[in-house]
Structure formats: C-alpha cells, structure tokens
Amino acid sequence: MKNIIQDKWDVILQALKNEHDISDVSFRTWLLPLEVYDVKDNLITILINDKQIGSDSINFIRRKYGLPLKVAIEEVTNKNYEIEFILGSKAEKLHKEDSNTTSSNHNNTNTALTPTNAYPFLNPRYTFDTFVVGANNNLAHAASLAVAESPAEVYNPLFIYGGVGLGKTHLMHSIAHFILKNNPKAKVLYVTSEKFTNELIESIRNENSNPSQFREKYRNIDVLLIDDIQFIIGKESTQQEFFHTFNTLHESKKQIIISSDKPPKDIETLEERLRSRFEWGLTVDIQSPDYETRMAILKKKEELDGLHIDNEVMKYIATNIKSNIRELEGALTKIDAYSKLEKKEITVELATQALKDLISPNDKKEITADFIAQIVSEHFNVTQAEMLSSKKSRNIAYPRQITMYLCRKMTELSLTDIGKKLGNRDHTTVLHGIDKVTKDLEKDQTLQNAIEVLTKKINPQ
Numbered sequence: 001m002k003n004i005i006q007d008k009w010d011v012i013l014q015a016l017k018n019e020h021d022i023s024d025v026s027f028r029t030w031l032l033p034l035e036v037y038d039v040k041d042n043l044i045t046i047l048i049n050d051k052q053i054g055s056d057s058i059n060f061i062r063r064k065y066g067l068p069l070k071v072a073i074e075e076v077t078n079k080n081y082e083i084e085f086i087l088g089s090k091a092e093k094l095h096k097e098d099s100n101t102t103s104s105n106h107n108n109t110n111t112a113l114t115p116t117n118a119y120p121f122l123n124p125r126y127t128f129d130t131f132v133v134g135a136n137n138n139l140a141h142a143a144s145l146a147v148a149e150s151p152a153e154v155y156n157p158l159f160i161y162g163g164v165g166l167g168k169t170h171l172m173h174s175i176a177h178f179i180l181k182n183n184p185k186a187k188v189l190y191v192t193s194e195k196f197t198n199e200l201i202e203s204i205r206n207e208n209s210n211p212s213q214f215r216e217k218y219r220n221i222d223v224l225l226i227d228d229i230q231f232i233i234g235k236e237s238t239q240q241e242f243f244h245t246f247n248t249l250h251e252s253k254k255q256i257i258i259s260s261d262k263p264p265k266d267i268e269t270l271e272e273r274l275r276s277r278f279e280w281g282l283t284v285d286i287q288s289p290d291y292e293t294r295m296a297i298l299k300k301k302e303e304l305d306g307l308h309i310d311n312e313v314m315k316y317i318a319t320n321i322k323s324n325i326r327e328l329e330g331a332l333t334k335i336d337a338y339s340k341l342e343k344k345e346i347t348v349e350l351a352t353q354a355l356k357d358l359i360s361p362n363d364k365k366e367i368t369a370d371f372i373a374q375i376v377s378e379h380f381n382v383t384q385a386e387m388l389s390s391k392k393s394r395n396i397a398y399p400r401q402i403t404m405y406l407c408r409k410m411t412e413l414s415l416t417d418i419g420k421k422l423g424n425r426d427h428t429t430v431l432h433g434i435d436k437v438t439k440d441l442e443k444d445q446t447l448q449n450a451i452e453v454l455t456k457k458i459n460p461q
C-alpha cells in the first residue's frame with residue numbers, strides 16, 4: 001500500500017524544482033530517479049539508484065539536496081520528517097533501525113565563486129542538454145554535473161578518461177557552460193594541454209613576455225579545465241609547470257577538471273607526483289556507446305541539425321559505426337551531403353554508398369581525407385565548409401594546408417586526389433601547401449605539437 005509520501009512524491013519533487021530553480025538536467029539526473037524506499041514514523045528512507053549515477057553521488061545528493069528536499073516534504077505534507085538516503089545496491093542489507101545519520105551532516109553553504117571575468121572558448125553546442133546519457137557514460141555525466149553544480153566542493157580534481165571521440169570534450173564544455181550560467185562572473189578557463197604547452201613555450205621564449213603573466217593567467221582562475229592531458233606527457237618542463245599550477249589552484253580550493261585517453265595509472269611517462277595528485281579526486285571513464293545510445297545520439301544530432309533521416313538508415317549507421325561518436329556524427333553529415341550532391345533521396349542504399357570508406361567489410365577503417373579534414377577543422381575551430389571554400393585568410397588557409405600535409409602523410413591519396421577532396425584545388429596548390437607546412441615544421445614547435453596531437457587523434461594506435 002502506498003503511503004502519503006509516495007502519493008505526493010511527484011508534487012514534492014516539483015515543488016523542490018520550482019523553489020530552487022533547479023535545471024532540467026539536474027532534476028533528471030539527481031531527483032527524478034530518487035525513490036521512496038520506506039517511511040517509518042517520521043523517518044523517510046530514500047533510495048538512490050547508484051547503478052545510474054555511481055555510489056559517490058550519495059554524499060553529493062545529501063549535501064546539495066538533503067535540506068531542500070526535507071523542506072519541500074514539510075511544505076507539501078505539513079509534517080516534519082527526517083530523511084535518510086541509501087544506495088540501491090545496499091538496500092537489501094538495510095537494517096531499518098532508527099537513525100539520525102540523515103541530513104544532519106548536511107551542509108548547504110553556497111560557495112559563490114569570486115566574481116571576475118570569464119574568458120573561455122567554448123563550443124555552444126556542447127552542453128548537458130545535448131549530451132545523451134547511456135550506460136557507457138552515465139557515471140562520467142553524473143560526476144561532471146555534480147562538479148558543475150558545486151565546483152571545488154565534491155570531486156577535485158575530476159579526471160575523465162576514455163577513447164577518442166567519445167565525449168570528453170563535450171562533457172568538459174558542458175561543465176564550463178553550466179558554471180558560467182549559474183555564475184557569469186566565474187573565471188572559467190578551458191584549454192587543451194597542447195595550448196597550455198604552447199603558451200608556456202611562448203612565455204619562456206618570447207623575451208618581451210613575462211613568464212609571470214603565464215602564471216597569473218593560469219593561477220588566478222576559479223575553474224581550470226584541461227583537455228587531453230596525455231599530450232603534455234613526456235614534456236618535462238610542461239609537467240613541472242602544470243604541477244605548480246595544480247597545487248596553487250587546489251590549495252586555494254579551485255576546481256580542476258582533467259581529461260585524458262587513459263587513467264592516470266596507465267600513463268607511463270607521467271611523473272609520480274602528478275599521478276598521485278590526479279588520483280586525489282574522482283576518476284571516471286567513458287566507454288564506447290551501446291546500440292541504443294548510438295541510436296539516441298543519432299536522433300539528437302538529427303534534431304539539432306534539422307535533418308530528416310529514415311529510421312532504417314539510422315539503424316544502418318548505428319549498427320556499423322560502433323566505437324567513435326565523432327565518426328557516428330560524421331556519417332550522418334556525410335550521408336546528408338551526399339544526398340544533396342547526388343540529388344537523391346536518403347535510403348540505406350545511398351547510405352551504403354556514401355559510407356563505403358568508413359564501413360569496410362573487414363571492419364578495418366580507412367583514414368579518409370574527410371575524416372582528416374573533420375579533425376583538423378574541429379581543432380582549429382573552423383567549419384568544414386570553410387575549409388573547402390575559396391577563402392584565403394590565414395586562419396582558414398593554414399588549417400587547410402595542414403590537412404593537405406596530413407592527407408599526404410596518412411593516406412595513399414595522390415596530390416590531385418587531395419586537391420579534389422579539398423574544394424577542387426589543383427595539385428600545385430596542394431604541393432605548395434605541403435611544402436609550406438614541411439618547412440614550418442623544422443622550426444615551429446607549436447606546429448610540431450599540433451601535428452603530433454592531430455596525428456594521434458586521426459590514428460590513435
């Protein structure tokens with residue numbers, strides 16, 4: 001038989017949401033999955049589904065939502081209850097004895113971040129709202145959201161790892177957006193470790209610039225998100241500088257979020273002192289998505305891009321592209337472009353034709369010019385359309401030349417073929433581009449770093 005709390009549970013949650021202006025994603029992640037497990041006298045036991053959000057979430061939910069939930073219950077029922085949270089996985093073992101370990105240790109202090117200017121570069125599309133949660137990433141998602149709601153209070157640092165193109169950057173940008181939305185004055189800095197390295201090199205090399213400017217920039221922020229940390233590995237001076245940045249921020253209770261392709265223990269050349277610091281907080285992983293999640297991601301992308309693609313075609317893509325979400329999304333874009341170019345309706349047959357380079361029968365993926373162009377354009381924040389256009393401004397022409405260089409190095413394509421793929425350019429233009437990049441590489445360390453990062457992203461083995 002249902003009790004009054006269970007009867008009114010939806011009303012209680014809604015009251016809580018409205019009262020505290022809780023975002024939809026936070027509501028969906030933390031509150032909707034809560035279940036009333038038991039009500040005895042004035043003690044309500046609430047079940048947390050730790051399979052979905054991880055057992056660490058119990059402390060976060062207790063701290064962040066314990067008191068507001070208690071108040072909402074009192075408002076709706078006119079009765080004062082104590083509440084206690086338990087993990088779903090431990091529920092069977094529960095001794096239902098009276099306990100006062102409820103929200104009494106709850107701490108509702110609101111730590112507003114120091115108001116200063118925010119200056120991140122963030123992709124507006126990478127938010128929690130556009131992030132599809134599945135079994136492969138639910139723990140990473142929950143931990144990211146907890147950090148976004150309570151920076152420097154829960155997991156510090158938060159270390160997110162996973163294979164190429166599985167959503168690490170998307171999650172990091174989501175955290176930054178969320179924090180800035182709550183507090184537009186927070187100083188949030190998102191950088192790739194490559195950029196961190198380049199800026200450090202620049203500050204050491206450039207006589208006019210003062211190394212302390214570099215330090216000031218990195219140590220006077222509220223939240224540092226550093227993406228693809230694996231690329232500073234092996235660079236001793238960068239590791240050393242990062243170590244000091246980390247310590248300064250951590251000591252002054254600033255949030256640090258790090259992403260990598262491997263967990264700290266598997267990064268061979270990582271200095272021991274950094275490794276142990278990375279493990280101070282919480283380490284979460286993102287795995288390859290299962291079929292249902294792949295379908296959900298494709299549907300989300302279809303909706304966001306305003307495409308209309310037949311379900312059978314979606315199934316074809318989701319069945320055949322398994323391990324990389326970037327490729328999954330790229331496939332959808334490619335099919336759409338192919339159908340426009342050929343002026344044909346999108347069918348499974350057309351999809352098979354359009355994706356023949358991506359989906360080969362023995363599942364051995366070819367590195368294509370399209371894929372290289374996609375990775376390079378993401379890296380330099382230009383669109384693929386701009387890359388293929390006739391624009392000659394340096395910020396577009398240089399990534400284009402880098403694409404030419406990488407196509408030459410990483411594929412079997414001829415100069416003529418590369419030119420065709422990159423907006424129908426002739427082979428002398430391609431040759432010129434490749435020569436330029438080759439020459440620059442001899443002396444430009446920033447470019448060397450970029451090529452190293454791009455090569456690893458294109459071909460992770």
Ligand SMILES: Nc1ncnc2c1ncn2[C@@H]1O[C@H](COP(=O)(O)OP(=O)(O)OP(=O)(O)O)[C@@H](O)[C@H]1O
Binds near residue numbers: 131164169170300
């Ligand atoms: N769960 C998800 N829901 C929706 N889109 C996703 C999801 N995961 C990844 N994506 C999309 O897949 C693409 C690649 O993701 P992202 O760049 O975040 O991967 P990454 O793990 O940082 O890759 P890399 O290791 O190459 O840096 C992005 O366009 C991102 O929006």
